Amino acid sequence: MVGLSIGETNFIRGGIAQDLRCDGRKRLSYRPINVETGVIPQAELGRPSSSRPDHGKVSIHVDCSATAAPMYQGKGGEELSSELALALQRGLLGSKSGAGAGIDLSSLCIVEGKTCWDLYIDCLVLSSDGNLLDALGAGIKAALSDTGVPRVQVMAADASSSSDQPEIDVSDEEFLQFDTSAVPVIITLTKVGRHYIVDATAEEESQMSSAISISVNRQGHICGLTKRGGAGLDPSIIHDMISVAKHVSEQFLNKLDSEIAAAQARQEES
Amino acid sequence: MEFVSPEGLRLDGRRPLEMRQLRAEIGSISKADGSAVFEMGNTKVIAAVYGPREVENKSQQISDKALVRCEYTMANFSTGDRVRKPKGDRRSTEISMVIRQTMESCILLEKFPQSQIDIFVQVLQADGGTRSACINAATLALADAGIPMRDLVTSCSAGYLNSTPLLDLNYVEDSAGGPDVTVGLLPKMDKVTLLQPDVALPEIMQMDSKLPIDIFENVMQLAIEGCKAVAIYIREILLENTKQLEYRRGK
Numbered sequence: 001m002v003g004l005s006i007g008e009t010n011f012i013r014g015g016i017a018q019d020l021r022c023d024g025r026k027r028l029s030y031r032p033i034n035v036e037t038g039v040i041p042q043a044e045l046g047r048p049s050s051s052r053p054d055h056g057k058v059s060i061h062v063d064c065s066a067t068a069a070p071m072y073q074g075k076g077g078e079e080l081s082s083e084l085a086l087a088l089q090r091g092l093l094g095s096k097s098g099a100g101a102g103i104d105l106s107s108l109c110i111v112e113g114k115t116c117w118d119l120y121i122d123c124l125v126l127s128s129d130g131n132l133l134d135a136l137g138a139g140i141k142a143a144l145s146d147t148g149v150p151r152v153q154v155m156a157a158d159a160s161s162s163s164d165q166p167e168i169d170v171s172d173e174e175f176l177q178f179d180t181s182a183v184p185v186i187i188t189l190t191k192v193g194r195h196y197i198v199d200a201t202a203e204e205e206s207q208m209s210s211a212i213s214i215s216v217n218r219q220g221h222i223c224g225l226t227k228r229g230g231a232g233l234d235p236s237i238i239h240d241m242i243s244v245a246k247h248v249s250e251q252f253l254n255k256l257d258s259e260i261a262a263a264q265a266r267q268e269e270s
Numbered sequence: 271m272e273f274v275s276p277e278g279l280r281l282d283g284r285r286p287l288e289m290r291q292l293r294a295e296i297g298s299i300s301k302a303d304g305s306a307v308f309e310m311g312n313t314k315v316i317a318a319v320y321g322p323r324e325v326e327n328k329s330q331q332i333s334d335k336a337l338v339r340c341e342y343t344m345a346n347f348s349t350g351d352r353v354r355k356p357k358g359d360r361r362s363t364e365i366s367m368v369i370r371q372t373m374e375s376c377i378l379l380e381k382f383p384q385s386q387i388d389i390f391v392q393v394l395q396a397d398g399g400t401r402s403a404c405i406n407a408a409t410l411a412l413a414d415a416g417i418p419m420r421d422l423v424t425s426c427s428a429g430y431l432n433s434t435p436l437l438d439l440n441y442v443e444d445s446a447g448g449p450d451v452t453v454g455l456l457p458k459m460d461k462v463t464l465l466q467p468d469v470a471l472p473e474i475m476q477m478d479s480k481l482p483i484d485i486f487e488n489v490m491q492l493a494i495e496g497c498k499a500v501a502i503y504i505r506e507i508l509l510e511n512t513k514q515l516e517y518r519r520g521k
Binding site: 063065066067068069070122124126127128129 | 298299300301302305316317318320326341343345388390392394
């Protein structure tokens with residue numbers, strides 16, 4: 001995707017080995033984050049799955065716009081989008097049975113076994129310069145913190161009524177703010193040569209041998225793990241990468257939270 | 271349904287000849303050669319231009335001028351109900367073609383033979399007039415990319431409801447079923463490059479006087495005035511952008 005000459009590749013590799021990257025960052029520092037709240041995930045009323053009757057449903061969808069790169073037009077971006085969506089789901093939603101989900105699904109339940117909120121999270125990639133997963137994870141966290149779930153009143157249903165859908169009155173005025181303190185953030189560690197870097201640009205990503213994306217939450221617990229890239233990794237290295245990710249995640253979470261709070265304050269002012 | 275109240279106010283409080291608020295931003299996507307975000311009221315679109323560059327598909331290469339490709343997509347969260355299939359549906363294909371033809375008429379294609387120019391437009395929020403917003407955004411993005419053009423292309427829509435010509439329809443007014451027209455204009459040359467009327471037949475049949483040609487001309491003239499107003503705003507934005515670039519260059 002990115003055409004690099006041999007001189008440039010050597011430059012990138014050599015720099016990383018010496019803890020100095022192309023744009024002057026250290027190996028473990030992030031690019032500046034900019035958060036703007038405005039896009040709201042949509043929630044619809046739906047039925048919970050039979051295996052988890054007291055939880056709501058969340059589905060994540062990623063779309064790579066052609067504005068990010070010409071090759072994403074038409075069907076081009078589909079492979080990347082589905083890969084990203086799957087990785088996000090694994091990181092944020094846990095396994096199929098819903099156990100260990102980063103997002104608290106039980107808050108989305110309305111009537112146990114009958115009705116719940118169906119939350120759709122739609123992500124759109126407009127411009128890409130590497131490290132999409134981290135950016136998407138941070139974006140989802142910011143969007144969720146801005147989401148309001150309308151307050152719902154369940155009308156008393158007749159005990160004898162056999163209708164599946166109890167009557168629900170959805171309030172237009174009152175909103176319950178979604179709780180995002182437990183939502184994890186995704187950190188991607190890219191291994192180039194013998195060192196790992198965080199927040200790789202597209203050029204650096206083209207040089208990677210493998211990458212691990214770890215979703216960590218505020219307590220330092222790991223909510224999900226995805227490995228990409230062909231090269232094999234020694235288990236001790238993976239251990240090491242996980243501890244590095246935990247360490248980096250604290251700073252990243254603090255930065256992200258302060259940016260989200262600043263963005264919300266800006267929104268309230270305007 | 272009342273679209274124009276007896277006091278002369280529309281559903282969103284505007285007067286019939288009033289446009290929505292315009293907002294534009296150049297250079298949002300650093301990777302693209304040119305990019306722009308354009309907002310008309312609640313309708314928000316982003317356009318990115320890649321080119322001129324080598325043609326991907328050699329068989330489509332044109333020997334004496336550039337090939338223009340355009341793709342129009344709507345984000346699935348852009349409208350009230352979630353659109354399931356953002357790309358490839360018929361409306362998107364049609365609008366892509368319309369935008370391409372409009373931009374082709376104003377770009378100096380002969381300057382770049384055997385190359386291609388890609389214009390990608392993404393609708394982030396749709397509230398009527400997406401076609402116009404896309405064309406305006408594409409013009410700004412092409413200017414940002416430094417691609418030579420004969421003139422700016424600006425676009426605006428106008429319609430006719432409750433016996434009043436209305437400028438710049440939003441979604442509710444657009445889907446009301448009255449006749450409306452989207453016009454694309456080359457403002458300096460005063461030439462119309464795009465004229466897309468959307469005349470709902472039942473409306474004509476019901477009106478006992480068919481759709482008088484002078485009402486249509488009225489509405490079209492109104493849209494042309496709207497285009498000129500957009501052109502003034504776009505020119506301001508481009509001047510401001512050039513001043514910023516000059517300032518950063520240190521002159």
